[in-house]
Amino acid sequence: MGTEDKQLEQNKQEEPLTVLSRSLITGFVGGIVFGFLGIAxxxxxxxxxTPKSYLLRSWIIADWTDSWLGNTLSIIITGLLSIAVTFIYYIFLKKIETFLMGGAYxxxxxxxxxxxxxxxxxxxPPLVDLNAYTIVSTICLYILYGTFIGYSISYDYNEAVHKLKAKEERK
Structure with missing residues (x-):
């Protein structure tokens, strides 16, 4: 009886993550990576x-917000906010297969x-008071972020659709 149970356990396969859950993980990781790049x-x-200018310093005036703790906390918050941004992309734009939509996003x-x-x-500072380096570099950062999120989600979604169609054709 014990060997039969072990055999059954060996034959079990782990349930794969859904496209939505993989997309949300991608969003969190993208938020962490691009939050770190924003600090860089x-x-x-x-x-x-910097991300802490938006996420911490606008509401919290404390010395720790200028330290590594403020940067770390702002990166984590960026990752969490990125999950919501990714969910919005997933709902409305996941079927678009081009990377240009991600850049536009x-x-x-x-x-x-x-x-x-x-x-x-x-x-x-207001947009008109920011220098050109800030505007250009942050636009580039957001375009890269949008491309990463958009293309990752669209590719994953379309790959899942193609696998499902191929599976149905084999039946």
């Missing part, structure tokens, strides 16, 4: 703003963050 842009003086996100939401971030 600030550190190397390519940008006047990144540009739209940049416009939302730097133009529409700017009034609620008192610690961040």
């Amino acid at each position: 842009l600030y550190y190397f003086n390519f940008s006047e703003v 990144g540009l739209i996100l940049w416009g939302i963050v730097f133009y529409l939401l700017q009034p609620i971030f008192p610690n961040v």
